[in-house]
Every structure is written in C-alpha cells, then in structure tokens.
Amino acid sequence: MATIKDVAKKAGLSVSTVSRYLNNHPYISDDKREKIRKAMVELNYTPSSVATQLRSKKGTMIGILVSRITNPFFSYLVDSIERQVKLHGYNVLIMQTYDDKHAEIKMLEMLKQQVLAGLIMCSVEGDPAVIESYREFGPIVLCNEQIPSTTIPQVYTNQEKATYDAINFLIKKGYRKISYCTGGSLTQGGHGNARTRGFEKAITENQLQMKIDWIFKQVHTIKDGQEIAKKILALPPENRPDAIFTSSDEVASGILQIMMGAGKKIPEDLAIMGFDNQPFTAMLTVPLTTISQPVEALGKEATNLLMAHLDGINYQIDHSELNLELIIRESV
Incomplete structure (x- = not known):
C-alpha cells in the first residue's frame, strides 16, 4: 500500500x-x-x-512527548500541561518514547506533517540540532529538560544544584560510600546529565570514591530498583555502599522493598534517597527522603511559553516557583 x-x-x-x-x-x-x-x-x-x-484538527492539537507515562512524575506533568492547554482551547496528543530517539522523530514528523500545532517535549533522546530543524514547522518547547547548547525554548529546574545539595546532605550525615542511579546512559549530552554533574561535583569536592559497582544507569522502574538492590546485596559487605541516590521514587521504593525483605535496616544498613516526591513516598514502610519537583509550575510555564510562540508574542518565564526542595524523611 x-x-x-x-x-x-x-x-x-x-x-x-x-x-x-x-x-x-x-x-x-x-x-x-x-x-x-x-x-x-x-x-x-x-x-x-x-x-x-x-490534519483537519491541526489548529487545535498540541503534542506532548514523554519517556514513560507510567512514571507518576510524567503522569502528573502531562495532567498539568493538558489542563493548561485546554484553557487555551487546544487538545493534546501524547506519545511515549521509551528512551528511543526514533520514536521522538515520529512525533517531530507529526509536527512537520501539520498534525500538530506545537510540541512540548518532556524528554529528549536525540540530537538537539535535529530537533531544532523541525522548528520551521511549528513551535517546540522543552519541559523539564535543560540543553545549554540549543536555542529551543526551555522550561527547567536546577537539577544539578539540587543533586549537588542532596549529595552534600548525605555526606554531612556521615555517609561516605554513595551509590548513584540515573535514568540516562551517562553519555555526553544525554538524559539526566545535569543530575550526574551535581553528583560528580559533590563527590569530587569531598574526595570520595566512585566505584563502578555503585553506579547504575538507564534505571526507571520499581523492578529496576529491585534488581539494583539484589546487585548491592551480592557485593561483599565491606564493598557495599552505605547510601544511594536514585533517579526516581519508583527506583528508590524497589530498592527499599528488597533491602527490607532481606532483613536490612533502613537507613542504618543503607540510606535511600528518591527523586520527585510522589504522594506514595510518605506512606512507605520507611518514609522516603526525596527531592520535590514543581510539577504544576513546570506544566503551566511550558504551556504558556508554547502558546506565546503560537500567538507570536513574547513571554517571560516565571521562575519563582520552579524550585526543587529536599524533603527529609526517615530513609536517610
């Protein structure tokens, strides 16, 4: 055909x-x-x-690109964006990439083919230069993604500083063998690099070790967290980390489940820190220390910025609510 x-x-x-x-x-x-x-x-x-x-609805459809809608952070972010988009008279089309840059291109092609009036990218896997080339077909806004080298409009938080502060918090609490989890691949310019820079800066400044067995990449889910915990438990006791900073609350909760199932005490045997401050984190057996993201503000500002570009007007991003906050609970 x-x-x-x-x-x-x-x-x-x-x-x-x-x-x-x-x-x-x-x-x-x-x-x-x-x-x-x-x-x-x-x-x-x-x-x-x-x-x-x-195509006939092109004038009223906004694309939203996320890595995984099953991640509660993205679910809440999409909800925030969609509510704002509807206030402007638009509908949304949501696509998941599962960290595949080819899926990302498919969404960009929909902008090129006039299926979409504009696109909000809440995750970025491909070359920023390629994404920029599609801006001639409609406005694109990056949400919760910071790419310093691009001219694409961006709405983001300072995840590097938040991670740096979080690792220093662990160090001040007496932890010295700190493990790190990222949703990215640790490649230059890849997903999660801002957090990785914050982690590396804190570890380097405090002259602590970074062991390969304590670094976990491309982890996203509760199951991923469970596998990480099993790998940690398989290490000789003297080589295990005493704290772990994770890329998401889901990963953290998976680690918590397996460690407690193995009879380990949290945080005495392993301090665990999440990221996102999902509602369930306060209700875990050991409430989770985590970093709260301003999901509502991210969605609102990204939508307002996109609408301004559609209308051909300037918009000044309100940074006053785009702040990350360390939420201290019993897991550290």
Missing part, C-alpha cells in the same frame, strides 16, 4: 508539500497540485482517514 512518502517521491516533492495538498492548503502552485494528483493516481494512493482527521 502506497504511503504519503511514496507519493512525495513519485511527484518529486517534499512530504510536507503533499501533506499541505491533502489538507487543502491554499498556497500550493497548480503545477505541484497536478504532480501530486498524478502521483496519487499512478500509485492508487488513498489518504488515511485517521490521518486526514488529525
């Missing part, structure tokens, strides 16, 4: 031009219209009814 890409190739035109033709865009020359019509006839191409319906 022929696709819109096949039609574009046959007509010798871009996919976006064919998309505009299918959406009855007025600014397409007669010769291009004829090339597209002939290509569609020759290929026996029939536009997807779903895609056509989506």
Whole structure:
C-alpha cells in the first residue's frame, strides 16, 4: 500500500508539500497540485482517514512527548500541561518514547506533517540540532529538560544544584560510600546529565570514591530498583555502599522493598534517597527522603511559553516557583 512518502517521491516533492495538498492548503502552485494528483493516481494512493482527521484538527492539537507515562512524575506533568492547554482551547496528543530517539522523530514528523500545532517535549533522546530543524514547522518547547547548547525554548529546574545539595546532605550525615542511579546512559549530552554533574561535583569536592559497582544507569522502574538492590546485596559487605541516590521514587521504593525483605535496616544498613516526591513516598514502610519537583509550575510555564510562540508574542518565564526542595524523611 502506497504511503504519503511514496507519493512525495513519485511527484518529486517534499512530504510536507503533499501533506499541505491533502489538507487543502491554499498556497500550493497548480503545477505541484497536478504532480501530486498524478502521483496519487499512478500509485492508487488513498489518504488515511485517521490521518486526514488529525490534519483537519491541526489548529487545535498540541503534542506532548514523554519517556514513560507510567512514571507518576510524567503522569502528573502531562495532567498539568493538558489542563493548561485546554484553557487555551487546544487538545493534546501524547506519545511515549521509551528512551528511543526514533520514536521522538515520529512525533517531530507529526509536527512537520501539520498534525500538530506545537510540541512540548518532556524528554529528549536525540540530537538537539535535529530537533531544532523541525522548528520551521511549528513551535517546540522543552519541559523539564535543560540543553545549554540549543536555542529551543526551555522550561527547567536546577537539577544539578539540587543533586549537588542532596549529595552534600548525605555526606554531612556521615555517609561516605554513595551509590548513584540515573535514568540516562551517562553519555555526553544525554538524559539526566545535569543530575550526574551535581553528583560528580559533590563527590569530587569531598574526595570520595566512585566505584563502578555503585553506579547504575538507564534505571526507571520499581523492578529496576529491585534488581539494583539484589546487585548491592551480592557485593561483599565491606564493598557495599552505605547510601544511594536514585533517579526516581519508583527506583528508590524497589530498592527499599528488597533491602527490607532481606532483613536490612533502613537507613542504618543503607540510606535511600528518591527523586520527585510522589504522594506514595510518605506512606512507605520507611518514609522516603526525596527531592520535590514543581510539577504544576513546570506544566503551566511550558504551556504558556508554547502558546506565546503560537500567538507570536513574547513571554517571560516565571521562575519563582520552579524550585526543587529536599524533603527529609526517615530513609536517610
């Protein structure tokens, strides 16, 4: 079955031009219209009814890109964005990438094909330069992602400082063998780098060890946390960390579950710190020390910034509520 890409190739035109033709865009020359019509006839191409319906709603649809909607942080963030978007008369289309940059490109292509009026990216996996190239098709805003080298509008918190302060808090409490978990891959410019910089800075300044057995990457879920705890328990007692900073409350709760199931005391045998301050963290068997994120403010500011770009006006981000806070509980 022929696709819109096949039609574009046959007509010798871009996919976006064919998309505009299918959406009855007025600014397409007669010769291009004829090339597209002939290509569609020759290929026996029939536009997807779903895609056509989506294109017809282009003016009212905003894309939201997240890594995993099952992560409570992203669930609350999407909820905040959607409530704000609807106040402006728009609807949302949500896509999960599962940390796959190819899935990210699919969402960007929907902006290019005029399915979306704008896009809020709450996770970034690909090359910022590639993302920037899609801005000609509609406004893009990064939410909870900080990329210093890009000109893409961004709404973010200072996660490097928050992590640096959190690690120093652990050190002041007497912990010296500190393990680290990240949702990223520890590659330059990758996901979670701001937190990694904060961790490394605190460890280096205090001249502490960073053992490879204490570093865990690309971890996101409760199950990931359970596996981390099993790996820690498999280490000789003298080589185990005495504290662990995790990338999310889900990972932290998985670690907590396995450690307590193994008869370990928290925080005496292992201090555990989460990130996000999800509602369940105060109700765990050992309430979790964590870092609270201003989810509501992130969603509100990202949406306001995107709407300003859609309207062609300036918007000054309100940074007064974009603060991270260490929530101290019994797990440390």
